[in-house]
Every structure is written in C-alpha cells, then in structure tokens.
Amino acid sequence: MIPESFAYSAPTTLDEALALLQEHGDEAKILAGGHSLIPMMKLRFASPTHLIDINNIPGLSYVKEEDGYLKIGAMTKEVEVEESDIIHNKYQIFIDATKLIADPQVRNFGTLGGNLAHGDAANDHPAVMIALGAEIEITGQEGKRTVGIDDFFHGFYTTAVDEGEVLTEIRIPAASGNYGSAYHKAERKVGDYATAGVAAMVQIDDQGRCTRAGIGLTNVSPLPLRAKRSEEVLIGSDLSESVIEQAAQYASEDCSPSEDLRGNEEYKRHLVKVITKRMLKKAISRAK
Amino acid sequence: MTKKITLKINGTEHTMEVEPRMLLVHAIRENASLTGTHIGCDTSSCGACTILIDGKSAKSCTILAVQADGKEIATVEGLATAEGLHPIQEGFHLNHALHCGFCTPGMMMRAIELLDKNPNPTEEEIRWGIAGNLCRCTGYNNIVSAIQWTSAKMQGKELPSTEPKFV
Ligand SMILES: Cc1cc2nc3c(=O)[nH]c(=O)nc-3n(C[C@H](O)[C@H](O)[C@H](O)COP(=O)(O)OP(=O)(O)OC[C@H]3O[C@@H](n4cnc5c(N)ncnc54)[C@H](O)[C@@H]3O)c2cc1C
Ligand code: FES
Ligand code: FES
Numbered sequence: 001m002i003p004e005s006f007a008y009s010a011p012t013t014l015d016e017a018l019a020l021l022q023e024h025g026d027e028a029k030i031l032a033g034g035h036s037l038i039p040m041m042k043l044r045f046a047s048p049t050h051l052i053d054i055n056n057i058p059g060l061s062y063v064k065e066e067d068g069y070l071k072i073g074a075m076t077k078e079v080e081v082e083e084s085d086i087i088h089n090k091y092q093i094f095i096d097a098t099k100l101i102a103d104p105q106v107r108n109f110g111t112l113g114g115n116l117a118h119g120d121a122a123n124d125h126p127a128v129m130i131a132l133g134a135e136i137e138i139t140g141q142e143g144k145r146t147v148g149i150d151d152f153f154h155g156f157y158t159t160a161v162d163e164g165e166v167l168t169e170i171r172i173p174a175a176s177g178n179y180g181s182a183y184h185k186a187e188r189k190v191g192d193y194a195t196a197g198v199a200a201m202v203q204i205d206d207q208g209r210c211t212r213a214g215i216g217l218t219n220v221s222p223l224p225l226r227a228k229r230s231e232e233v234l235i236g237s238d239l240s241e242s243v244i245e246q247a248a249q250y251a252s253e254d255c256s257p258s259e260d261l262r263g264n265e266e267y268k269r270h271l272v273k274v275i276t277k278r279m280l281k282k283a284i285s286r287a288k
Numbered sequence: 289m290t291k292k293i294t295l296k297i298n299g300t301e302h303t304m305e306v307e308p309r310m311l312l313v314h315a316i317r318e319n320a321s322l323t324g325t326h327i328g329c330d331t332s333s334c335g336a337c338t339i340l341i342d343g344k345s346a347k348s349c350t351i352l353a354v355q356a357d358g359k360e361i362a363t364v365e366g367l368a369t370a371e372g373l374h375p376i377q378e379g380f381h382l383n384h385a386l387h388c389g390f391c392t393p394g395m396m397m398r399a400i401e402l403l404d405k406n407p408n409p410t411e412e413e414i415r416w417g418i419a420g421n422l423c424r425c426t427g428y429n430n431i432v433s434a435i436q437w438t439s440a441k442m443q444g445k446e447l448p449s450t451e452p453k454f455v
Contacts, residue, residue: 001331002310002311038332038350039350042331079344103421104417106332106347
C-alpha cells in the first residue's frame with residue numbers, strides 16, 4: 001500500500017518548521033515517528049499534501065527533571081523513555097506502559113509527543129498523562145503556550161495543538177515524597193490497542209493519608225478519561241481496601257465503553273474495575 | 289516531485305531518485321534489488337520487513353525512503369561474509385529456527401539489535417524482544433533457542449545443545 005503523493009520537507013530548526021506549517025495550512029502535517037501517520041496514509045485515511053519531518057531538528061528529545069517538573073521533549077522516542085534512569089527510578093508507570101505499546105521496532109520510532117498529538121483515546125500515553133497531571137507545551141509562531149492535560153484532547157484525532165503549531169514538551173509535576181504510579185492494559189495480543197487500560201498515581205504522607213491521586217482510563221470512552229469520582233474518594237483517605245474498592249467501582253461506572261471486537265460494554269467495565277484495583281495497589285506499594 | 293537520496297546499504301552506497309511517498313522497503317527491494325527483506329503484512333504488524341537503520345531495528349514498510357537518506361542500513365544480505373555465516377544465521381540454521389523462511393530475515397535483523405543491547409537475555413526478554421515479529425511456522429521455540437545459542441556463541445560461552453527439543 002502506497003500513500004497518496006505529497007511534498008516532503010525536513011527542516012533543521014523549529015522556526016523553519018513553523019514557517020512551513022504556516023505556509024501550507026491544514027494541507028500540511030508534522031511527521032514525528034510516523035508510526036501512526038504513515039499507516040494511516042498508506043490506508044489513505046490521511047492524505048496530507050505536505051509532510052514536515054521534524055526528526056532533524058535538534059533539542060526536542062530529552063528526559064530530565066528541572067524546576068519541579070519531569071520534562072520530556074516531544075520527539076523523545078518510546079525506547080529512550082524505557083531506557084532512562086530517571087524513569088526507572090521514579091516513574092515506573094512509563095516502564096509499565098511502554099512495554100505494552102506496540103513492539104520494539106515501533107518503540108524505536110514512535111515519540112511521546114506523537115502519541116499525544118495523534119489524539120487517539122486508544123493510545124496509552126494519554127491516560128498516563130492524565131494520571132500524572134501533565135501539562136503540554138505547544139509552540140507556534142507567536143510563541144509558546146501551555147495546556148493542562150484535561151483541556152488537551154478535543155475529539156477523535158483532534159487536540160489543543162492548532163494549525164500552525166507544534167507540540168514541544170510534556171511537563172509532569174515531579175515525583176516527591178512517597179510517590180508511586182502504575183499502568184496496565186488488557187490487550188488481545190502484543191501490539192494491540194487496549195481493550196481497557198488504567199493509569200494510577202498516588203502520593204502518600206507519613207501518616208499514610210493519600211495527598212494526591214490520579215486515575216486515567218484508556219480506550220473506554222471517546223476521549224481519554226479522568227476518573228474524577230475515583231480520585232475524590234482516594235484523596236484524604238487512608239487507602240484502605242474498601243476505599244480502593246469504591247474507587248474502582250466509580251471508574252467502572254463513569255467510563256462509557258462501546259462494544260467492539262475486543263469485547264462488550266459489561267466486560268470492559270469489569271476490566272476497568274479489576275485493573276483499577278490492581279494498579280492502585282501497585283502504585284501504593286511502589287509509593288511505600 | 290522526486291528527491292535524490294543516498295542509502296548506504298550493507299556498506300554500499302545506493303543513490304536513487306524517489307518520490308517522497310516511496311516506502312523504504314520498496315526502495316530496498318526494487319531500487320537496490322535486495323529482495324531478502326520481505327513484505328508480509330504491509331500494515332506494520334508482522335516484522336518481516338525489519339532492517340537496521342543506524343543499528344536500530346525498524347519496520348521498513350512504515351518508514352519513507354526519504355527519511356533514511358544518508359543513513360546506514362543493514363539487511364539480511366549483509367550478514368554473511370567471505371569467512372562464513374553470521375552467528376545469528378548459524379544459530380538459526382543449527383537450531384531449526386525456520387521452516388518456510390519468510391519471517392527469518394526480519395527475525396534475524398531484530399535479534400541482532402536485541403543481542404547488541406542485551407548480550408545475555410533471559411528467555412522472557414527474548415520473547416518480549418521478538419514480540420514485533422510474527423512466525424506462522426515454527427511456534428517460536430526454536431527461534432528462542434537459536435537466539436540463546438547465538439548469545440552463547442557471541443560471548444564465547446559453552447554452546448547449548450542443538451538437538452531438537454520436543455515440548
Ligand atoms: C503495530 C503498531 C502497534 C501500535 N500499538 C500501540 C499501542 O499499543 N499503544 C499506543 O499508545 N500506540 C500504539 N501504536 C502507535 C504508536 O505508538 C505511534 O508511534 C504513536 O501513536 C504516534 O507517535 P509518532 O511519533 O509515530 O507520531 P506520527 O505518526 O509521526 O504522528 C501522529 C500524529 O501526530 C502529529 N504529530 C506528531 N508529533 C507532533 C508534534 N510534536 N506536534 C504536533 N503534531 C504532531 C502528526 O502530524 C500526526 O497527525 C502502534 C503503532 C503500530 C504501528
Ligand atoms: S511488512 Fe512491515 S511489518 Fe509486516
Ligand atoms: S518460518 Fe515460516 S513464517 Fe517463520
């Protein structure tokens with residue numbers, strides 16, 4: 001399968017890329033890892049007339065802690081996250097998630113920025129970013145702006161990244177104190193999108209009270225979903241078995257999965273409940 | 289509009305005029321006439337088209353030829369030398385790790401990066417490591433054995449038995 005014809009540019013600076021985006025408007029698309037875009041172009045679900053490859057722009061790929069944030073450059077590849085020491089030591093949720101995203105060859109190319117900018121509720125990083133309370137830095141010709149993750153996903157394949165803009169950085173409030181996070185998705189086979197997935201983050205004070213909690217759900221609603229009632233019941237609690245049970249119950253009630261080849265609605269709600277419980281327990285044990 | 293690109297495949301430079309929409313796998317198979325790299329699914333799933341770009345395993349059906357301009361590409365054709373087979377080829381041969389052979393070039397190219405990053409992988413690490421490569425014939429066990437054998441060979445360790453295992 002071969003995509004429709006397009007023109008190709010590979011700028012070496014962000015300014016050049018932004019100028020090209022401006023010039024070509026909605027006919028143009030950014031090419032990051034290409035592992036969502038090229039398959040869509042081969043199937044002719046997408047037919048941009050101009051591809052702007054941003055792989056040759058230096059400085060968009062890093063994982064670092066700075067100013068109270070974990071900062072991840074938009075062009076950081078899944079494999080680079082998997083192999084980062086900071087991630088291994090403090091943000092194990094990414095180890096859980098990347099292992100379940102596609103396969104090693106895809107992870108050699110797919111970028112975190114692309115995974116979010118693609119705007120697909122079936123992708124795994126959106127739920128992770130919701131649980132961790134990420135902010136997304138978007139750069140346009142007028143400068144930079146920051147959007148909270150809850151305002152980032154607008155609809156199927158649409159996000160807060162407007163025409164003429166590039167997603168440049170992901171910022172996550174840095175782990176501090178007793179902090180733990182975990183992700184799991186049920187999938188039919190390696191490389192499949194989630195039947196249902198749950199990301200969980202908790203922070204616990206020295207008395208054992210939960211001071212922060214985040215729960216994000218993958219592929220069980222039209223947009224990546226924050227399980228708000230679940231978070232509310234966790235924050236301020238002692239994270240007892242019954243609190244976890246209640247949080248999991250709320251998550252299963254508040255999502256809106258649709259029946260497809262991966263399962264019916266009831267099954268998916270059940271998965272959300274079971275995985276929420278397990279991921280909360282895993283995050284709590286990692287926090288301790 | 290075509291673009292002039294140079295792919296350095298197995299050490300030899302191939303300069304070609306390509307449309308930006310040409311997939312790397314077609315440039316390798318059709319323009320460079322190296323047909324060892326296979327097309328299985330053409331939908332980024334099976335790994336038959338796996339090659340190395342600057343040492344990293346890649347599904348060449350999901351990469352544009354223009355993206356690989358100036359890069360070092362390794363395909364199955366570059367594995368054997370005048371001295372003989374590459375250890376991974378020897379491993380696959382001795383461990384009966386192929387039947388029809390369709391998945392084999394991609395499987396071996398993937399295994400090379402796996403062993404490069406992790407010279408002594410566990411069985412579980414090997415199975416996760418080849419998760420992007422499908423084989424419709426072998427049932428994978430002999431492929432895992434072949435990679436274990438190659439790991440031992442490349443590290444100069446005692447070689448595991450290559451007697452067929454019945455599991
Ligand atoms: C076989 C296979 C299995 C997969 N399985 C999973 C899975 O289980 N879970 C999962 O989460 N993903 C999965 N993916 C998707 C993969 O993770 C993609 O790499 C990812 O969704 C997109 O990242 P990319 O860098 O490849 O983006 P691209 O494909 O290059 O881009 C995707 C979209 O985002 C836009 N874009 C990209 N970067 C930017 C930016 N910085 N600024 C503005 N716009 C941008 C592009 O214009 C395009 O519209 C799978 C892919 C394949 C091929
Ligand atoms: S042909 Fe490329 S992954 Fe199947
Ligand atoms: S040997 Fe036939 S597909 Fe693997």
